[in-house]
Amino acid sequence: MKANKNVRFSEDTSAQVGIGTLIIFIAMVLVAAVAAAVLIQTSGVLQQRAQQTGSEATQEVSSNIDIKNIEGIRAANGDELTNTVDMLRLQLGLQSGSSPVDLNQLVVTITDGSSTNTLTYTDGNDPASEFGGENGNLERLQTTDGATDLFAVREIRDEDESFSQENPVMNTGDLVNMYISTASEEANTENHQINIDGEDFPTENSESGLTLDPRTEVGIVMTPEAGAISQASFITPSTYGVTDIVSLYP
Structure with missing residues (x-):
């Protein structure tokens, strides 16, 4: 008859909270912000050009x-x-x-x-x-x-x-x-x-x-x-x- 063995699972609740992790997080936020700014600026320029082109096209035919x-x-x-x-x-x-x-x-x-x-x-x-x-x-x-x-x-x-x-x-x-x-x-x-x-x-x-x-x-x-x-x-x-x-x- 085998003796009962107690099995223990170690719990590790610690996480990386060092300066490296903080730098990576800030970099991701900055990249996202720059990408959003570029998209907003590009969409604004395209909208202006589309309006100008439409106005000129209307004038050309009217x-x-x-x-x-x-x-x-x-x-x-x-x-x-x-x-x-x-x-x-x-x-x-x-x-x-x-x-x-x-x-x-x-x-x-x-x-x-x-x-x-x-x-x-x-x-x-x-x-x-x-x-x-x-x-x-x-x-x-x-x-x-x-x-x-x-x-x-x-x-x-x-x-x-x-x-x-x-x-x-x-x-x-x-x-x-x-x-x-x-x-x-x-x-x-x-x-x-x-x-x-x-x-x-x-x-x-x-x-x-x-x-x-x-x-x-x-x-x-x-x-x-x-x-x-x-x-x-x-x-x-x-x-x-x-x-x-x-x-x-x-």
């Missing part, structure tokens, strides 16, 4: 100039009309939902297939020039650099009175006329005048380098500061007839 129609105006020497279109009058508005468009920042490119002009806005109130007043912008087009480098604008409808020559910003519902000189060599002679909205403007010294004869293919591109570009392409009629106003587009 700022659209609507070219409603284009008319050509011929210069005249007395009762004799030129055989070319010497001024374009474009009626412009904004498409539904469009953001405001600053015409000061608009760049217009026009080509007749042989020559191309790149145009920017003029209000005609250049302190270094003699042009000013109600017709200063149109008078400015009747100069060599004005005909090749500038376009002019007059408002037709501006219910909120936000559009002015000094601050040409179009809002939804506004309607304006844009004028682009296409004066040819034929119109750039003495005694030729062009009638714009009931006012006569001499075309001498205003050659644009463009020649809009009958059956000329014309392309116009409008590039705003922000938003989609607007384009219009047309071919001038086979004959201009005996009128000084020619319908060109649409």
